[in-house]
Amino acid sequence: MAKVELKNLNKIYNKKIEALQDINLTIEDGQFFVLLGPSGAGKTTTLRCIAGLEKIDSGSILFNEEPVTEDQPASRDVCFVFQQYSLYPHYSVYENLAFPLRSPMRKLPEEEIKNKVENIAAMLKISNKLNNKATQLSGGEMQRVAIGRALVREPNIYLMDEPLSSLDAKLRETLRVELKNIQTNLKATILYVTHDQAEATTLADKIGVLKEGKIVQIGTPEEIYENPDSIYVSQRLGSPKINILPSSLFGMADNITTIGIRPENISVGSGQYSGKIISVENLGSETVVAISFKEHEILASIQGNYKSSINETINFDINAQKVLNFDEKGNRIYEH
């Protein structure tokens, strides 16, 4: 495995679309790095640039301090899990898994290939499917094979492009946990792209938030959640969504135009503010209450099952210490 660095990476499509602008990031050896952002933010492009499937316009890519910017995909020795499975349709699961090991660049004896393939198949619980044709699998199985095809190798870095996005919720959760376990066991370096915040927070050692081709913040999931640099970043994580409100609602200092309060930092029942309940959503472990306050909607998340009814007037308070302040550009204002 390797440490991977991107320095001042720029990628322009068709001479005008700036897909990536001045990307700088370091993925340490053995780190699970997640790139988070909505579609079109440049996540996939970043992966493709690292794999060598796209030529970059300027900047450099380093593996273990060695520049690989000019190298062909094959000589970079990376693994890529594509969003759309991309199994070789005419071959069996076994052949698909063995394919990367048959590369002329790593000629392994057949015995060793067999061992590796069987190990990976057992790890991903697809041992009984090895003789199936790739096209005869369910979506979840296909994606396991696709991930397996990456894991049979020990590349410099695993690049994963929303590998779980096309699976159903339950399977996604299972595979998510498995993937994290596998990564911990193998001490693998992974760059993982997603727009799913649950995947980002559960998998990542570090998260990089992308916005329109630029990295806006890099940090641990906790840092990104607790200390977002901007409104944009604050909205990437957290469910129910963070409340973004004009500061005038609560009478804040002049330079602050907008504040962000996470729903769990709003307490209800008593407090200096009062509003009307618009909706109540009981999620079992928590209840999400939407309160109408001075023509704005505020979401509050309350532990356990909170009994209340719509149109009821309710008192609430905000945890002033947890309030995030932003200026008119949406950037964070730090008091200290």
Next chain:
Amino acid sequence: MNVKKKFKGLSDKAVGWLFIGPTVLLLLAINIYPLIYAIKMSFTNFYANKIGRVPEFVGLKNYIKVLNKEAIWEKMQVTASFMFWTLLLQAVIGLGLALLLNRKFKGNELLTTLIVLPMMLSPAVVGVFWTYLYNPQVGLFNYVINFFHDFGSFDMIGSSVLAPWSIVIVDTWMWTPFTMLICLAGLRSVPNYLYEAAEVDRANKWQQFLYITLPSVLPFLLLALLFRGIENFKMFDMVVELTSGGPGSATELASISLKREAFEKWKTGYSSAFAVILFVTIFGFGNVYVKVMNKIKER
């Protein structure tokens, strides 16, 4: 409740029959009836030029005669060798051209159109103008060959050694675009991300071809060869114009021989038996081939 009953129109089925009826009638009249008639005639000693003579039933005599005639087997051999070489060359060159044209380059579309042109010509016309190209004195073909290496004077059509190759060359020239077009359709259906995955998996170009391109394009290629095989088994017009089956019987394909027996010697009953044998042969081979092709497709 009675709406359905009140509505007196044609049922879907009736409309369907109305549409395919004329075609079915036409097929029955010009394909199925002659076929059955030919089968019937093949058991008689019918001579179409002997008017008023009542043909007699002769049983399997015609079939035994056809199958025992050594000349027939020679014709079959000529046909088989013609089919083997044309199909092989058209498969290899067609796939090769398709691979080249599948790349993006300037003038790609113009080139495709130009390559496809021979296919649009009438086979008889092709036969005629290739006789000029093959002309030993003024032919362009001979000129070009001698330009690269001087073989002296040679006659593609006149020599019994070269004549079989002359028809193979013309058929390949004319019909390679067909296999190419179908292969191209197959190549276009391969998603690009498979090649990207293979590239990241460190496969070289040869492995990419073997693992991705070939299995994807093979069903298409086999289909093209099926069409070409059936067509070339029946090959007639182009070869008649080019060599008329000669010199001697060097290029006398089964279909040309059949035409001679039927319409020059007027042995109608005998040639009907011959035709039925040819039909059964191509029908049998075709069916086996389709079965094999479907197996490959399923893989």
